[in-house]
Amino acid sequence: MQIYLDTANLEEIRTAASWGVLSGVTTNPSLMAKEKGADFRATIQEIASLVDGPISAEAISLDAEGMVREGQEFATWHPNVVVKVPSTTEGLKAVSRLARDGIRCNVTLCFNAAQALLAARAGAFIISPFVGRVDDIGVDGMSLIREIVQIYRQHHISTLVLSASIRHPRHIVESALAGADIATCPFKVLEQSMKHPLTDIGIERFLADWKARQ
Numbered sequence: 001m002q003i004y005l006d007t008a009n010l011e012e013i014r015t016a017a018s019w020g021v022l023s024g025v026t027t028n029p030s031l032m033a034k035e036k037g038a039d040f041r042a043t044i045q046e047i048a049s050l051v052d053g054p055i056s057a058e059a060i061s062l063d064a065e066g067m068v069r070e071g072q073e074f075a076t077w078h079p080n081v082v083v084k085v086p087s088t089t090e091g092l093k094a095v096s097r098l099a100r101d102g103i104r105c106n107v108t109l110c111f112n113a114a115q116a117l118l119a120a121r122a123g124a125f126i127i128s129p130f131v132g133r134v135d136d137i138g139v140d141g142m143s144l145i146r147e148i149v150q151i152y153r154q155h156h157i158s159t160l161v162l163s164a165s166i167r168h169p170r171h172i173v174e175s176a177l178a179g180a181d182i183a184t185c186p187f188k189v190l191e192q193s194m195k196h197p198l199t200d201i202g203i204e205r206f207l208a209d210w211k212a213r214q
């Protein structure tokens with residue numbers, strides 16, 4: 001399973017990229033809005049210069065025409081740009097049109113496996129089921145990943161399953177176990193994933209023993 005960073009913050013991307021673990025980045029309008037005053041195009045291009053992999057940029061139009069127009073523009077920014085469109089019928093229309101032009105789409109805000117199947121049939125490159133937001137309404141988000149993975153495998157569908165709305169390190173582990181192709185993680189969760197008290201205690205003990213050696 002590949003690891004993407006779910007942020008538009010360049011400092012976070014620079015730091016996580018320096019760890020050598022990033023295969024891509026996802027952004028969305030809320031994440032972009034957090035970067036006060038940042039230009040969308042310049043930010044996406046800067047991200048693409050930091051990470052060599054798919055970079056998702058989300059369209060804000062609600063109609064297929066608008067999404068296609070935005071997607072065609074985003075695609076001129078960098079060859080690694082993937083256009084994010086919502087799991088709606090207009091989104092499907094936009095995906096099939098953009099896919100025909102060779103523009104890759106990430107179908108986002110996916111909350112059931114039927115949406116995932118239709119997105120794949122429309123030609124989605126990536127499907128993004130939102131695990132954390134499903135958990136938030138008291139339903140097991142990870143079972144959504146399991147269902148989609150099973151359907152895609154059973155029907156030889158090549159659309160990549162990206163586990164989104166990741167809230168804690170256990171979500172990363174369970175996504176990998178469920179067979180997701182990608183997990184997109186907030187910086188905080190990636191950092192948290194590498195922390196363990198026994199690792200810290202182990203380092204301290206090794207250093208103490210080394211210093212005390214004869």
Ligand code: E4P
Pocket residue numbers: 006026027028108128130132133164165166184
């Ligand atoms: C991913 O592509 C989504 O933008 C993101 O994971 C949403 O996460 P949230 O539910 O924490 O906003």
